[in-house]
Amino acid sequence: MGSERHANTITEPAKERPVLYDVDVAVAGAGLCGTFAAIASGRCGARTLVIDRFPSVGGNIGPGMIVNGGLDREVDGTVPGGFSGMSKEFIERVRALRSGPADRYPEDASICSFVALEMMRETDVHVLLSSAASDPIMEGNLVKGLFVECPSGRVAVRARVTIDGTGEASMAARAGAPMIRYLAPNDSDVDYIRQPYLNNNCPTYYNDTQLLCIVGGVDLRQFEEYGKRETELVEADEAWGRETRVIESYPAAMIPALHLADAVGEFVAWRELTPGVRLSTGRNFVDCGGSVVLLHITCSGAIDPTDAKLMSLLETEMRSQAFKAVAFYRKYAGGFENAYPLTCSTFLGMRGGPHIEGEHTLTPEESFAGRKCDDVLYRNIHEHLHGGVESGFDVPYAITIPKGIDGLLVCGRGAAYLRRGHDPTGMRARPSMMVFGECVGIAAAVAALDGTTPRKVDIRRVQRKLVETGVCLGEPERLRELGLA
16 A cells, blocks of 8 residues: 555555574664774674764764864773773774874874774674664564664664664664753853853853864975964954954954955855854864875854754855855965865764663762762763762763663764763773773663663673773772672
């Protein structure tokens, strides 16, 4: 029988789908956290499959090209004692393959994808790329695997345990888990958006994202000399520069050209894309050597990454802005006469977005208070606190379990920890997410191999495996309290 149309919805006829894989653990999303979860699960002996919509693994540290911050330099502010176990091995392998300094994002991203894929192969993790996890396979409130859209069509993946590493917790949401999509304003002394990212124009739905544009043919030294030229601005240029605040960010030598380009719509450095969402263009270039530099395009504000129309607008406008920026500099700025855009990062990573309401939802207040819990997965030292392991907080297993749903664990920024965009607790730091992924992968493997569900898994058994791999759950006295030493 054909599809029936009801108002603004269409009923999709039921169809049988072939089972492409039958595994112990299926990971939806090979982003940073999902990648480490898949490798950890495979190393525990679980038959593991990782699925990703992109043709390479690593997410933010892979096809997302890292974009900003660092791959590993936040480790001392988030992970007690620095890297250990699997994350240490990963970082050491990446460092050994670098041809130059750290933080050359395009190179590091390529190396990270390669190393992660090699580590998956070494542990017999199955990898299904250019394929999108679309819906969970449900049996009541139990997730039994995933439906996947891939070049073969829509297929099924059976799994004893499923990990949602999609970032937006889309598998959990489609399974019917309660979600936290935004935060109401509160009177807490803790900023849910870290300064200077606090934006009072969108206090509940704040989020931000960046696109990395790689530009070739640039003489950066000549450009810097161009920017230092003494320039006396005419009244109109100076008034416009102060009104738009461009004068606070760009050298005076560039203000006349920026004003002219803005007036004719050739290039507008900052503008509102849609109410509450602002687009801005980076003014500083990162030198990668060999006449290659990096340029950042940023969007911030009321961004919901599950809004398909909004995300398409951001993708098109930010990529267009990158091209226009290069054309502007080539036309007006010294050192850019031979510049050309090489490529941009594959996708827009987000700092914030919706996340599950977990069996426990971790708050910044708890983090700053140094919360401890019996189901600790690892210890996080957020950069606002100092003084060693005991100055941080426990990351609880319960933030990975969505309320009302079993058979599913959620890792990465889809897990249950409160924030708006640039969270203040250090959870989102890349070293933290490496460890988080490893912990969730081990928990999933233990549950699957023990023939139980994530909700009923023996947490002490999980914790013992974590300690064996070098994950920090606390000082020796704390381990004795937990019965782990």
